[in-house]
Amino acid sequence: MGKIVIISGPSGSGKTTVCKLLENDARVKKSVSVTTRPPRQNENNGESYHFVSTAEFKDMIQKGELAEYAEYCGHFYGTPVKALQEAISKEIFYLLEIEVQGALQIMEKFPEAISIFLLPPDKKTLSQRLVKRNTNKKQDMAVRLKTADKELEYKDRYDHCVVNDDLEETINIIRKILKLV
Ligand code: 5GP
Numbered sequence: 332m333g334k335i336v337i338i339s340g341p342s343g344s345g346k347t348t349v350c351k352l353l354e355n356d357a358r359v360k361k362s363v364s365v366t367t368r369p370p371r372q373n374e375n376n377g378e379s380y381h382f383v384s385t386a387e388f389k390d391m392i393q394k395g396e397l398a399e400y401a402e403y404c405g406h407f408y409g410t411p412v413k414a415l416q417e418a419i420s421k422e423i424f425y426l427l428e429i430e431v432q433g434a435l436q437i438m439e440k441f442p443e444a445i446s447i448f449l450l451p452p453d454k455k456t457l458s459q460r461l462v463k464r465n466t467n468k469k470q471d472m473a474v475r476l477k478t479a480d481k482e483l484e485y486k487d488r489y490d491h492c493v494v495n496d497d498l499e500e501t502i503n504i505i506r507k508i509l510k511l512v
Contacts, residue, residue: 333419335441336509337427337489339434340449341479343460345495346428349449352502353426356511360418361426365391368406381411399429399436404474408433424509431485438488447505448489452496454479 340346353359365381367388376382383391388407391397400409410427418425427437427444437444451457457479461472486492491508495501506512 333421333423333425334509335415335419335427335437335444336424337429337434337437337444337446338449339429339431339446339482339485339489340495341451341457341482342475343457343464343479344449344451345460345498345501346449348498349495349501349505350426350428352498353424353505356506358422358511359424359426359509361428362410362414362418364408364410364429365397366406366408368408398440399433401430401432401436403430403432404471404478410437424511431482431488435485435488445509446489446491447508448486448492449501450483450486450492450494452494 338346338350350361354361363377363379363381365383365388367383367385368380370376370379370382374380385407388400388409391409392400396412397409398412398415400407408430410429410433415425427434429437434446438446451460458476461475493501493504503512
């Protein structure tokens with residue numbers, strides 16, 4: 332049986348980079364979410380996300396095609412259930428890089444899931460990372476920073492909290508948690 336691994340953390344905590352590095356291990360695979368958010372410049376459909384319209388997203392909810400879903404900063408995000416079921420039938424670690432509302436739904440449905448909350452070293456670093464990314468509009472960035480505060484309130488619901496200061500160290504800690512080393 333495979334294992335579901337939830338990775339959450341505020342925007343700018345480094346989740347995407349961490350997941351990419353964890354995926355260097357052949358035993359680790361990341362779920363591709365469905366979203367109504369427009370693609371960023373470097374994002375390809377089917378790789379970063381499956382980009383869909385709101386109508387398509389709602390249709391997927393109706394048909395029970397999402398294991399969880401949530402609205403985040405004005406857009407919908409969800410985890411396709413079919414790919415998740417396929418993944419857990421194999422001996423792999425299936426990463427769900429999702430926000431807290433969706434994470435709580437997965438924890439309830441799959442209590443055996445391993446949950447990890449990534450923390451930025453401090454608030455200043457978080458906003459610096461968001462500015463550096465430079466892909467979010469100013470208004471969107473403000474919303475994301477405000478949302479970060481709310482998300483941090485949920486960190487104790489997770490099995491593990493990891494401060495993502497030094498990337499290499501973060502990866503080592505998570506690999507140890509998952510017993511990949
Ligand atoms: P972004 O727009 O920066 O790619 O993602 C915004 C937030 O949505 C991030 O916290 C990301 O982890 C989360 N997210 C991405 N995919 C999913 C998903 O399938 N479900 C949920 N609940 N959140 C997701």
